[in-house]
Amino acid sequence: MNTLLKRSGLAIAVAGLCISAGTANASSHREAPFITETPKVDGTDFYMFRSYETGRADFVTLIANYLPLQDAYGGPNYFDLDEDAVYEIHIDNSGNAQENLTFRFEFSDNLNDIQLPVGPDGDKKMVSVPLKNVGDASNEANVQFSQEYTVSVIRGDRRTGTVETATNVTDGTATFDKPLDNIGSKSFPGGYEAYANQHIFEMAIPGCSTNGKVFVGQRKEAFAVNLGEIFDLVNTNPLGPRNAETNDLADKNVTSFAMEVPTDCLTGTAATASGDPVIGGWTTASVRQARVINPAPTSNGKGATVEGGALTQVSRLGMPLVNEVVIGLKDKDQFNASEPMNDGQFATYVTHPTLPELLEALFGVTAPNNFPRNDLVTAFLTGVPDLNQPQGVTASEMLRLNPAVAATAPASQNDLGVLGADSAGFPNGRRPVDDTVDIALRVAMGVLADPADAPDGDLGYTDGVQLDPAELQEVFPYLATPIAGSPNS
Numbered sequence: 001m002n003t004l005l006k007r008s009g010l011a012i013a014v015a016g017l018c019i020s021a022g023t024a025n026a027s028s029h030r031e032a033p034f035i036t037e038t039p040k041v042d043g044t045d046f047y048m049f050r051s052y053e054t055g056r057a058d059f060v061t062l063i064a065n066y067l068p069l070q071d072a073y074g075g076p077n078y079f080d081l082d083e084d085a086v087y088e089i090h091i092d093n094s095g096n097a098q099e100n101l102t103f104r105f106e107f108s109d110n111l112n113d114i115q116l117p118v119g120p121d122g123d124k125k126m127v128s129v130p131l132k133n134v135g136d137a138s139n140e141a142n143v144q145f146s147q148e149y150t151v152s153v154i155r156g157d158r159r160t161g162t163v164e165t166a167t168n169v170t171d172g173t174a175t176f177d178k179p180l181d182n183i184g185s186k187s188f189p190g191g192y193e194a195y196a197n198q199h200i201f202e203m204a205i206p207g208c209s210t211n212g213k214v215f216v217g218q219r220k221e222a223f224a225v226n227l228g229e230i231f232d233l234v235n236t237n238p239l240g241p242r243n244a245e246t247n248d249l250a251d252k253n254v255t256s257f258a259m260e261v262p263t264d265c266l267t268g269t270a271a272t273a274s275g276d277p278v279i280g281g282w283t284t285a286s287v288r289q290a291r292v293i294n295p296a297p298t299s300n301g302k303g304a305t306v307e308g309g310a311l312t313q314v315s316r317l318g319m320p321l322v323n324e325v326v327i328g329l330k331d332k333d334q335f336n337a338s339e340p341m342n343d344g345q346f347a348t349y350v351t352h353p354t355l356p357e358l359l360e361a362l363f364g365v366t367a368p369n370n371f372p373r374n375d376l377v378t379a380f381l382t383g384v385p386d387l388n389q390p391q392g393v394t395a396s397e398m399l400r401l402n403p404a405v406a407a408t409a410p411a412s413q414n415d416l417g418v419l420g421a422d423s424a425g426f427p428n429g430r431r432p433v434d435d436t437v438d439i440a441l442r443v444a445m446g447v448l449a450d451p452a453d454a455p456d457g458d459l460g461y462t463d464g465v466q467l468d469p470a471e472l473q474e475v476f477p478y479l480a481t482p483i484a485g486s487p488n489s
Contacts, residue, residue, distance in 0.1 A: 017077050025358065030068060033313055034333045040082040041285035044068040044254055046089075047397050048281045049429040051260055052407035052478055053340040053475045059212070060266055060403055060475065062089050062103075062259045063432075064283035070181075070218070070253040070402030072483040076131055077219065078181040079255055080147055083107045084307040085287045087257060090159060092280035093268030097341040100268055102161070105216065107178070107256055111317060114144045137180050137187040138195045147178040153206050159311070161424060164206035166214075178199050181218040182253070184332040184486025192302050193481045200476065208265040214258070219479035221252040222432045224467040234362055238441060238461050245464030251483060257283075258477035263403045268413070270390035276404040278383065278390045282318035282340065282397075286311040318398040319380070319427070320436050325355060340396035343381065350380055356444050368446040368454040387418070388428050400431035410474045415466065419443070432472050437463045 010473035035042045047063040066087065070079050086106055090099035100228045115126040135142035151166040165174045172461030179199040182192045196217055203214045226245035229236040236245055241269065267277035286401055289309030316336050326349050326398055335346060356367035383389030388402040408424040414434040425433035446454020469482050
């Protein structure tokens with residue numbers, strides 16, 4: 001691994017990041033025209049890393065975030081997921097750009113119609129209440145609307161492969177409860193974190209000799225970015241301090257699908273030249289092709305729409321920020337509907353990336369001129385040689401992890417990942433602390449390229465915002481307790 005820290009080798013390791021991250025640490029929040037209309041299935045971030053919680057070294061953590069930019073006070077409905085959609089995490093462990101293993105999440109709504117007597121004595125009417133809860137929300141009897149989910153394990157093609165059902169070790173059923181969002185302390189007098197932790201379940205995964213963990217629920221947004229300024233033609237100082245700007249996402253929540261899976265249940269035939277295993281991962285969401293508005297919803301609160309037809313993929317996320325600042329506007333919806341095995345159609349966006357040219361025009365710096373950017377193709381589509389590139393790999397966009405690389409303890413993690421001499425970080429998988437934006441900006445402008453190709457490459461580009469590692473947890477599910485909707489204690 002030490003060779004990766006040399007200038008030439010590390011250039012291969014992180015060069016591709018400039019096309020997979022971009023100028024805004026917002027990942028894929030509202031990144032394509034169609035997905036802005038369906039926020040419940042909008043994938044925002046995907047993390048995949050060797051677990052660094054004490055005693056969990058033999059596990060890999062997968063976190064897929066959905067439903068972006070949640071204002072904590074967004075009641076009375078808050079941020080439930082779509083029971084007519086399927087949310088999936090895919091694993092390629094053979095290097096052929098096709099899923100070998102898929103974890104599929106499907107949700108069901110539970111309505112407990114809570115009514116109160118209203119009116120004078122002798123003429124009271126029972127009337128349904130408008131709120132989700134009428135007391136301590138940790139008591140199910142006080143909750144009017146909740147969700148539960150199942151986890152299916154599919155081996156082979158996601159639609160035609162062998163399907164088995166994961167089970168809840170706690171009660172032996174095939175269902176798991178999703179906690180309510182963090183309404184506020186009056187609704188959770190015992191504390192929200194204690195309530196949420198009751199929804200971390202031990203999960204028996206078919207085909208695995210060791211159980212894993214699963215949690216689906218609201219978490220605090222882990223990204224830090226001056227979002228408004230970035231999309232205003234990078235209206236900030238990209239050469240300033242790394243922590244001098246306002247974090248526009250500091251008051252936002254997100255919904256996380258978090259799993260901890262035994263490493264040996266994820267690995268397959270894909271391996272580096274030295275024999276280390278490699279897994280590739282990405283997350284998708286799919287909805288039914290047809291959606292018809294129902295003018296007369298049923299009295300149980302369901303039926304506002306009628307869904308039908310084949311499942312159609314509308315969201316895709318592997319490496320961060322690809323669709324947001326790499327794929328051209330006209331192809332963004334197409335990328336969200338595509339699969340890694342068909343990524344050749346987007347090759348021009350990799351060999352001739354626009355981000356360096358935009359920065360050159362905006363700031364008068366000099367963009368790299370080594371076209372086509374075949375060095376970027378290596379890291380972006382195939383993984384990094386001697387780190388996480390499988391032998392015989394099929395070029396495709398996904399997050400790749402070599403789980404044989406030991407996890408770095410939280411106190412020693414470098415948020416610049418491989419660029420900061422921390423080979424357990426991005427682009428070898430991705431941890432919540434990894435600052436993919438700063439890495440990307442520096443590499444995009446040629447920090448690791450030949451000086452003749454990038455004369456300004458040694459400048460310390462940054463988006464000006466860093467995540468405080470203290471905001472993260474050091475145990476599963478790693479992301480922090482969500483912000484409460486009500487500020488009153």
